[in-house]
Amino acid sequence: MLEINNLSVEFQGIRGTVKALQNVSYSIQKGEIVGVVGESGSGKSVTALSILGLLEKNATITGGEIRYAGRNVLTLNKKEIQALRGKEIGMVFQEPMTALHPTMTVGSQLAEVIKRHRGLSRKEAYRKAVEALEEVHIHAPEVVARKYPFELSGGMRQRVVIALAMAAPPNLLIADESTTALDVTIQHEILKMMKELSDKRGTSILFITHDLGVVSRMCHRIVVMYAGEVVETGITSEVLRSPKHPYTRALLSALPDLADPDEPLLAIGGEVPDLRNRPKGCSFASRCIQAVDRCRVQKPILERRTADQSVACWLEREGSHE
Numbered sequence: 001m002l003e004i005n006n007l008s009v010e011f012q013g014i015r016g017t018v019k020a021l022q023n024v025s026y027s028i029q030k031g032e033i034v035g036v037v038g039e040s041g042s043g044k045s046v047t048a049l050s051i052l053g054l055l056e057k058n059a060t061i062t063g064g065e066i067r068y069a070g071r072n073v074l075t076l077n078k079k080e081i082q083a084l085r086g087k088e089i090g091m092v093f094q095e096p097m098t099a100l101h102p103t104m105t106v107g108s109q110l111a112e113v114i115k116r117h118r119g120l121s122r123k124e125a126y127r128k129a130v131e132a133l134e135e136v137h138i139h140a141p142e143v144v145a146r147k148y149p150f151e152l153s154g155g156m157r158q159r160v161v162i163a164l165a166m167a168a169p170p171n172l173l174i175a176d177e178s179t180t181a182l183d184v185t186i187q188h189e190i191l192k193m194m195k196e197l198s199d200k201r202g203t204s205i206l207f208i209t210h211d212l213g214v215v216s217r218m219c220h221r222i223v224v225m226y227a228g229e230v231v232e233t234g235i236t237s238e239v240l241r242s243p244k245h246p247y248t249r250a251l252l253s254a255l256p257d258l259a260d261p262d263e264p265l266l267a268i269g270g271e272v273p274d275l276r277n278r279p280k281g282c283s284f285a286s287r288c289i290q291a292v293d294r295c296r297v298q299k300p301i302l303e304r305r306t307a308d309q310s311v312a313c314w315l316e317r318e319g320s321h322e
């Protein structure tokens with residue numbers, strides 16, 4: 001359904017060119033939930049914005065392609081990408097208030113999207129809007145449909161945003177840490193509801209988060225990003241059971257319930273490299289306790305290690321971990 005091949009993105013800044021993404025590749029199949037994890041600044045959002053054609057003006061895509069249903073979205077014109085956004089690809093961003101119109105009732109906002117995408121009458125679209133609220137587990141949807149966003153709690157607003165993003169209905173939903181500001185229990189319920197919707201409708205979800213725990217519960221596959229590169233990807237259970245990249249191991253060790261109890265806790269010392277002046281070798285080498293000379297001079301490429309798992313690490317390739 002979606003395939004990102006060797007995507008590279010740069011930003012022009014006053015202090016130089018930030019090489020934000022370098023040869024990023026991953027894909028999402030129909031109905032699949034893919035979780036993208038990595039520290040702040042690792043390029044998760046820039047990748048999502050590239051898919052949606054929403055990169056800021058100072059960004060340049062310097063290489064690669066993004067194929068959605070066979071078409072390279074990077075070659076689409078403004079109108080075509082707008083049509084894709086919203087109709088084929090829904091999005092849920094971090095702050096729900098920015099996605100909602102403050103002076104329109106929730107029901108009218110939803111009905112407008114449904115009317116536009118499904119060509120229904122106003123009345124019929126409103127009826128579907130109430131149904132859509134019910135689908136995101138909002139009780140008394142007829143009542144909530146008549147409310148304005150400011151009258152709702154954070155969790156309710158988030159549900160409305162998801163209903164809006166799913167209204168077209170899209171084939172792919174991109175959710176960028178959509179629930180971080182919420183209470184943990186509410187967050188858990190919302191994620192469960194999203195997974196249910198995905199299962200029911202066969203919607204693929206690209207889920208961008210810092211939270212490996214969430215990925216372990218929700219996602220079929222995981223993509224681990226570091227400093228604008230994919231360092232490991234695979235079936236979630238495989239990667240969590242047997243992480244192959246030292247960065248993935250370090251991320252996992254911060255989660256005691258998921259980590260291998262026999263493995264000592266690793267603190268990730270050091271800093272992410274300056275993306276204006278990227279290191280020649282592996283981007284993680286300066287923080288990797290296992291790095292060898294080769295890691296500092298030659299960049300490892302993402303290679304398939306098992307049927308379901310790929311990793312960009314020289315140590316793994318040469319078996320020197322074992």
Ligand SMILES: Nc1ncnc2c1ncn2[C@@H]1O[C@H](COP(=O)(O)OP(=O)(O)OP(=O)(O)O)[C@@H](O)[C@H]1O
Pocket residue numbers: 011012013018020038039040041042043044045046047056058210275
């Ligand atoms: N408009 C911009 N101008 C310059 N640099 C940018 C711009 N947008 C993003 N970047 C840089 O691109 C890199 C990747 O950022 P991105 O927002 O994708 O990270 P992220 O992994 O999504 O982080 P977070 O988890 O904090 O959202 C960062 O180094 C960031 O500073």
